[in-house]
Amino acid sequence: MLPHILARLGAISLLAVAVGGFEPNPAYPNVLRDTSAAEFTPLSWNQAYALANATVAQLTLDEKIGLVTGVGQFTSRCVGNVSPVARLGIPGLCLNDGPAGVRPTKGVTGFPPGIAAAATFSRRLMRARGVALAEEFRGKGINVLLGPAMDLMRNPKAGRGWESFGPDPYLNGEAAFETVTGIQSVGVMACAKHFIANNQEHWRYGLIAEVDDRTLHEMYYYPFLRSIEANVSSVMCSYNQFNGTSACHNAGLIGPNGLLRKDGFQGFVVSDWGATHDSAADNANAGLDMEQPGNYIVIGGGTFNSVLGIGSLKSDVNSGTVPPERLSQMVARILASWYRLGQQSGYPAVNYDAQHSDGSGPLNLNVSVRSDAHTALAREIAAASAVLLKNSAGAPGLPLTASAIKNVAIVGKDALLPNLNCGDSNQCDDGTMTIGWGSGSNSLQFTVPPSTALNQTFVAAGSVVTTSLSNDVTAGAKAAKGKDVAIVLVNAMSGELGFYQFVNGNEGDRNDLELWFNGTGLVQEVAAVCSNTIVVVHSVGPVHMPWTTHPNITAIIYAGAPGEQTGPGLVDVLLGTVNPSGRLPFSIADNETSYGTTIVTDPGFPIGFPTIQYTEKLLLDYRYMDAHAITPRFEYGFGLSYTTFHTRRLRSPPQAVRSCRGHGDSQLYLGYPSSAGEPPKVLRGFEEVPLAAGASAQVSMTVEQREMSIWDTPSQSWVRPPGMFLVYVGASSRDIRLTGSF
Ligand SMILES: *[C@@H]1O[C@H](CO)[C@@H](O)[C@H](O)[C@H]1NC(C)=O
Ligand SMILES: *[C@@H]1O[C@H](CO)[C@@H](O)[C@H](O)[C@H]1NC(C)=O
Ligand SMILES: *[C@@H]1O[C@H](CO)[C@@H](O)[C@H](O)[C@H]1NC(C)=O
Ligand SMILES: *[C@@H]1O[C@H](CO)[C@@H](O)[C@H](O)[C@H]1NC(C)=O
Ligand SMILES: *[C@@H]1O[C@H](CO)[C@@H](O)[C@H](O)[C@H]1NC(C)=O
Ligand SMILES: *[C@@H]1O[C@H](CO)[C@@H](O)[C@H](O)[C@H]1NC(C)=O
Ligand SMILES: *[C@@H]1O[C@H](CO)[C@@H](O)[C@H](O)[C@H]1NC(C)=O
Ligand SMILES: *[C@@H]1O[C@H](CO)[C@@H](O)[C@H](O)[C@H]1NC(C)=O
Numbered sequence: 001m002l003p004h005i006l007a008r009l010g011a012i013s014l015l016a017v018a019v020g021g022f023e024p025n026p027a028y029p030n031v032l033r034d035t036s037a038a039e040f041t042p043l044s045w046n047q048a049y050a051l052a053n054a055t056v057a058q059l060t061l062d063e064k065i066g067l068v069t070g071v072g073q074f075t076s077r078c079v080g081n082v083s084p085v086a087r088l089g090i091p092g093l094c095l096n097d098g099p100a101g102v103r104p105t106k107g108v109t110g111f112p113p114g115i116a117a118a119a120t121f122s123r124r125l126m127r128a129r130g131v132a133l134a135e136e137f138r139g140k141g142i143n144v145l146l147g148p149a150m151d152l153m154r155n156p157k158a159g160r161g162w163e164s165f166g167p168d169p170y171l172n173g174e175a176a177f178e179t180v181t182g183i184q185s186v187g188v189m190a191c192a193k194h195f196i197a198n199n200q201e202h203w204r205y206g207l208i209a210e211v212d213d214r215t216l217h218e219m220y221y222y223p224f225l226r227s228i229e230a231n232v233s234s235v236m237c238s239y240n241q242f243n244g245t246s247a248c249h250n251a252g253l254i255g256p257n258g259l260l261r262k263d264g265f266q267g268f269v270v271s272d273w274g275a276t277h278d279s280a281a282d283n284a285n286a287g288l289d290m291e292q293p294g295n296y297i298v299i300g301g302g303t304f305n306s307v308l309g310i311g312s313l314k315s316d317v318n319s320g321t322v323p324p325e326r327l328s329q330m331v332a333r334i335l336a337s338w339y340r341l342g343q344q345s346g347y348p349a350v351n352y353d354a355q356h357s358d359g360s361g362p363l364n365l366n367v368s369v370r371s372d373a374h375t376a377l378a379r380e381i382a383a384a385s386a387v388l389l390k391n392s393a394g395a396p397g398l399p400l401t402a403s404a405i406k407n408v409a410i411v412g413k414d415a416l417l418p419n420l421n422c423g424d425s426n427q428c429d430d431g432t433m434t435i436g437w438g439s440g441s442n443s444l445q446f447t448v449p450p451s452t453a454l455n456q457t458f459v460a461a462g463s464v465v466t467t468s469l470s471n472d473v474t475a476g477a478k479a480a481k482g483k484d485v486a487i488v489l490v491n492a493m494s495g496e497l498g499f500y501q502f503v504n505g506n507e508g509d510r511n512d513l514e515l516w517f518n519g520t521g522l523v524q525e526v527a528a529v530c531s532n533t534i535v536v537v538h539s540v541g542p543v544h545m546p547w548t549t550h551p552n553i554t555a556i557i558y559a560g561a562p563g564e565q566t567g568p569g570l571v572d573v574l575l576g577t578v579n580p581s582g583r584l585p586f587s588i589a590d591n592e593t594s595y596g597t598t599i600v601t602d603p604g605f606p607i608g609f610p611t612i613q614y615t616e617k618l619l620l621d622y623r624y625m626d627a628h629a630i631t632p633r634f635e636y637g638f639g640l641s642y643t644t645f646h647t648r649r650l651r652s653p654p655q656a657v658r659s660c661r662g663h664g665d666s667q668l669y670l671g672y673p674s675s676a677g678e679p680p681k682v683l684r685g686f687e688e689v690p691l692a693a694g695a696s697a698q699v700s701m702t703v704e705q706r707e708m709s710i711w712d713t714p715s716q717s718w719v720r721p722p723g724m725f726l727v728y729v730g731a732s733s734r735d736i737r738l739t740g741s742f
Pocket of ligand 3: 210211212213216243252
């Protein structure tokens with residue numbers, strides 16, 4: 001393991017004050033753990049390896065091959081399986097999507113995705129989400145949860161950016177640590193993915209990412225390092241090439257002296273589905289421990305069981321091309337991970353069939369793993385990830401008092417219930433957008449859309465509700481004209497390339513940053529006729545919002561990708577039952593050029609895979625904008641609330657402010673000495689500060705030695721540069737309230 005020295009920065013103390021008051025929302029019971037979930041203490045890796053080694057000694061060659069090889073893309077019961085060894089009580093391990101809930105099956109919760117967890121800036125909710133996710137995976141009998149995803153949102157249009165935690169490596173790292181810890185606390189194996197530089201969908205099966213060593217460590221590798229520190233059970237190598245070699249065949253990444261193992265990774269490396277582009281011997285000798293899903297039909301896919309005829313692991317071991325000890329090591333890593341989390345006893349058997357996502361067929365026992373606690377948590381995260389971007393002073397604004405509203409319009413197809421049977425991974429966007437599409441999506445069996453939740457709320461309060469649940473701008477304006485309030489909902493979506501490509505003309509990655517279905521036109525037409533227009537944006541990432549300063553737009557909620565409890569979560573925020581505490585986990589700029597990166601859509605010449613050079617190095621998102629003096633429309637970390645929180649040193653006098661109970665939050669950014677070559681500011685701490693109205697709290701944050709270091713390529717180590725560091729504490733990356741130095 002890396003040296004992990006705690007170095008206190010001296011107490012960075014701050015005082016947050018709020019005056020006035022609402023009560024907490026009774027809809028959120030203080031339940032973080034389903035009491036039916038198994039309680040257990042993980043073994044140490046040593047204990048787990050002792051058990052694994054003893055078992056490996058009893059296995060035949062065929063049994064070993066079976067434990068490291070996927071059983072087949074169309075024959076597995078889970079998204080991936082390996083073969084059982086029944087005589088020793090080892091099941092055919094079940095690996096399943098995805099990072100936001102079990103799919104494709106029924107009876108599960110559609111949790112908010114990673115980007116929503118990131119927007120909470122709450123370690124508590126990140127961990128609770130991991131626990132709840134894993135309780136459902138366990139309930140379905142799944143051994144390995146294929147998540148969390150921790151690929152940085154290198155470009156805002158990246159198709160799968162919403163699966164992870166945004167463009168900042170520190171936030172990704174902390175969220176990865178909390179999620180892995182939460183998942184594994186209920187005995188489910190987590191899988192850190194996608195290793196590595198898997199940052200766009202176009203040409204992902206073979207693009208060549210070129211990342212310099214320092215950028216690799218400080219940016220893309222950092223969340224994996226934090227996952228290793230959380231004792232993650234497995235890591236998934238990605239489809240793309242890294243520095244010219246496929247990730248699953250890249251000893252520099254996954255080999256005995258590669259990145260993962262040097263930092264103490266003890267679990268197993270599994271291929272992304274079909275990411276084995278080279279021979280069985282190449283992959284196994286490079287460090288790949290498990291191949292999935294077996295017989296995957298994709299360009300260049302060579303597999304351990306040799307469906308495409310590029311060698312076979314068994315004959316490679318027999319001929320000595322792959323040493324027998326190496327095969328034993330592969331098996332031991334898988335079994336040690338299994339033993340460590342206690343899965344050898346009392347673990348539920350698989351009770352669904354991923355080959356029949358509709359729940360049909362004899363193998364689907366239709367077990368529901370939903371619970372009231374999970375629903376409440378999904379709703380809490382939906383509300384806690386909503387970012388209040390605008391709330392006009394003087395205007396009626398938010399929160400709304402429903403009983404005072406005589407008539408209200410709900411406008412936009414994004415308010416509607418979507419088709420819940422849209423393929424097996426939501427590749428439609430024909431209603432409200434709760435999550436992107438693809439294997440990182442979830443099975444939305446239950447969704448409470450905004451139209452239902454808003455309508456119920458206003459009807460119950462005696463308001464007259466008018467709706468125009470399409471993006472027809474004329475009809476939308478007609479519905480909104482003259483109303484006390486018009487709530488207009490718009491969206492943008494993205495997802496995974498592959499079997500899911502081309503949704504509304506977008507091939508995984510978004511084509512641009514515009515709202516879909518002329519959302520911008522709809523907002524503008526509604527705002528032209530209603531002087532109290534509230535805009536709700538559901539999106540997988542930044543979107544272009546040229547209308548934010550329109551005087552009739554009194555409030556804007558960037559509700560992101562909130563998962564199945566989207567409607568109730570939104571109502572909680574609109575009515576002020578919940579004080580908004582979401583913060584943007586990316587900047588929102590008007591133009592993609594403000595981000596300094598692009599999606600490479602050109603395959604290069606001659607036909608092949610493009611080489612993508614990460615020339616922006618450490619400068620993603622706010623780091624790039626700070627360095628180039630670009631002012632975004634809304635900066636990283638930004639988010640308003642209904643309370644004014646004062647962040648101050650202890651002796652400052654409190655001020656009376658408009659306020660209610662809420663979560664103050666504090667973000668800590670570090671400015672390195674200029675010789676370090678770091679961006680102007682880098683996120684290095686965040687803390688959720690629950691405060692009753694009028695209360696205050698002192699917050700301390702600890703910055704560890706590595707977090708004030710840079711990766712030094714010559715010495716291959718983390719080195720703290722000499723000189724003066726600046727400490728910025730504030731409410732966003734640009735709203736700095738306190739500064740200090742050391
Ligand atoms: C990881 O596992 C080791 C035992 O193998 C243990 O000492 C350590 O505390 C664990 N780390 C975390 C973060 O749980
Ligand atoms: C397991 O076996 C490997 C390979 O022989 C060995 O290096 C390792 O020390 C063993 N671990 C334990 C805990 O016995
Ligand atoms: C990848 O290649 C670049 C350019 O040759 C080199 O600087 C870097 O060290 C390589 N990274 C790794 C992890 O090998
Ligand atoms: C599960 O539900 C599906 C769809 O309703 C049904 O076809 C199937 O028979 C059910 N399976 C069991 C074992 O009840
Ligand atoms: C709103 O609720 C009323 C009363 O229950 C119902 O008649 C109407 O269809 C609902 N409208 C929508 C859009 O859900
Ligand atoms: C979008 O709506 C605006 C406002 O009505 C309209 O001017 C524009 O033509 C529409 N754009 C498209 C592409 O439909
Ligand atoms: C704001 O709304 C009112 C209708 O209430 C309309 O008359 C006015 O033109 C709108 N303002 C703008 C700038 O569109
Ligand atoms: C973004 O900026 C570039 C370069 O200044 C410009 O060519 C382009 O038109 C802009 N795009 C949009 C959507 O404003």
